[in-house]
Amino acid sequence: MVIEVRGSYLYVGNVRASDLAESFGTPLFVYDGDTVASNYSKLARSFTYRDVEILYSCKANSNPGVLSILRDLGAGVDASSPQEVLLSIMLGFPKEKIMFTGNGVTDEEMKYVRGELGVLVNVDSISQLRRYGRLFPDTETSIRVNPGFGYGYHEFTTTGGLTKFGIGLDSLDRALEIAREYRLKVVGLHSHIGSGIFAVEPYTRVTKLLLNLAKNLPDVEFVDIGGGMGIPQKPGDGEFNHVEFGQVISELVEEYSKSFSSIKLRIEPGRFIVGNAGVLLTRVVEVKEVSQSGARRIFVIVDSSVNHLIRSVLMDVYYEAVAVSKASSPREVEVDIVGNLCMAGDVLAKARKMPRLEEGDVLAFMNAGAYTYSMSLNYNMKPRPAEVIVYKGRVRLTRRRESFTDLIATLEF
Numbered sequence: 001m002v003i004e005v006r007g008s009y010l011y012v013g014n015v016r017a018s019d020l021a022e023s024f025g026t027p028l029f030v031y032d033g034d035t036v037a038s039n040y041s042k043l044a045r046s047f048t049y050r051d052v053e054i055l056y057s058c059k060a061n062s063n064p065g066v067l068s069i070l071r072d073l074g075a076g077v078d079a080s081s082p083q084e085v086l087l088s089i090m091l092g093f094p095k096e097k098i099m100f101t102g103n104g105v106t107d108e109e110m111k112y113v114r115g116e117l118g119v120l121v122n123v124d125s126i127s128q129l130r131r132y133g134r135l136f137p138d139t140e141t142s143i144r145v146n147p148g149f150g151y152g153y154h155e156f157t158t159t160g161g162l163t164k165f166g167i168g169l170d171s172l173d174r175a176l177e178i179a180r181e182y183r184l185k186v187v188g189l190h191s192h193i194g195s196g197i198f199a200v201e202p203y204t205r206v207t208k209l210l211l212n213l214a215k216n217l218p219d220v221e222f223v224d225i226g227g228g229m230g231i232p233q234k235p236g237d238g239e240f241n242h243v244e245f246g247q248v249i250s251e252l253v254e255e256y257s258k259s260f261s262s263i264k265l266r267i268e269p270g271r272f273i274v275g276n277a278g279v280l281l282t283r284v285v286e287v288k289e290v291s292q293s294g295a296r297r298i299f300v301i302v303d304s305s306v307n308h309l310i311r312s313v314l315m316d317v318y319y320e321a322v323a324v325s326k327a328s329s330p331r332e333v334e335v336d337i338v339g340n341l342c343m344a345g346d347v348l349a350k351a352r353k354m355p356r357l358e359e360g361d362v363l364a365f366m367n368a369g370a371y372t373y374s375m376s377l378n379y380n381m382k383p384r385p386a387e388v389i390v391y392k393g394r395v396r397l398t399r400r401r402e403s404f405t406d407l408i409a410t411l412e413f
């Protein structure tokens with residue numbers, strides 16, 4: 001099943017999006033579990049190399065429905081906080097398939113993740129490595145390498161190069177000295193250079209670099225080349241060639257394994273797994289025509305906002321809008337689709353051609369499965385939406401809508 005238009009209607013799996021909006025209310029995130037599963041499987045199948053592990057980067061979307069599907073398919077987890085580690089363990093992911101890659105990681109966080117939860121820590125800096133060594137001498141660790149170059153669809157998503165991430169190549173000898181001092185076994189070399197990458201070449205560069213480093217480190221059991229594989233956001237966007245990616249990277253690792261020693265390959269996709277598997281449903285509250293000094297604009301005000309699609313303003317991400325019950329109607333009116341926040345920048349879609357919209361119509365923002373709910377905000381004290389998953393013909397609420405009580409739960413009166 002997929003998310004697609006049939007006749008006049010948008011469907012998620014076999015369910016009309018309009019029915020979901022009716023049953024669960026809006027704003028509402030809906031995920032198609034079958035798309036999550038097929039994205040995972042097609043990526044896994046693209047590798048001819050045997051020893052590959054996909055660690056789903058759950059910062060993209062940590063909904064338990066999504067995570068459970070991936071767990072059942074054999075995925076591991078790339079966790080960026082102790083909280084993501086704990087959730088993954090609660091959901092039954094094996095500890096050896098979870099890795100904690102943080103930034104600005106405190107001793108307390110390491111004590112919890114390594115000491116209490118027993119999960120591998122991928123260190124991000126010389127300082128963190130030294131502190132880790134003091135806390136946990138004679139244990140295993142992995143090192144995040146910053147290869148000195150990065151890629152991404154936006155400067156905010158470019159993590160390699162002159163950024164705060166990882167240990168640079170010129171500091172690696174120092175890092176290995178510290179590892180020796182504390183008798184640490186460096187079992188992994190990791191690199192995540194950015195997000196929204198469409199070319200395969202950056203990954204071949206990273207793979208070659210990490211494998212080259214691994215040659216001199218006998219304890220290394222895996223190289224992890226990160227995530228970042230891009231997805232089309234708007235009509236006409238290109239696609240990431242996962243087949244070529246799997247093939248090319250497989251060949252590199254295969255060759256290394258034959259010439260040196262067997263090694264595991266890890267990748268950490270987030271967006272590629274969930275991006276096109278989610279939609280945000282929102283209802284039109286008002287259609288407001290405004291004229292000023294001869295200029296005229298039509299604002300379609302919805303019951304969602306940039307609180308739920310923050311990347312649209314933060315990084316200029318385009319989300320296609322579909323009127324879920326007028327999906328085949330001609331797009332003949334140019335409108336601005338705006339949210340319900342007290343903020344002029346609360347714009348979800350600017351100068352878009354849409355069918356003639358009325359109050360009560362439901363819109364779907366497409367390709368909204370990644371970095372949406374997980375980055376959502378409560379600005380204006382707005383509760384966050386509910387989340388529903390459609391999987392194998394079943395519809396399930398996997399996160400209830402936030403309530404006022406949730407919003408004030410941490411306040412002291």
Ligand SMILES: Cc1ncc(COP(=O)(O)O)c(C=O)c1O
Binds near residue numbers: 078101192226271370
């Ligand atoms: C360390 C690490 N791995 C993987 C990812 C996943 O990136 P994407 O969702 O673009 O695949 C991220 C994203 O920020 C990351 O920081």
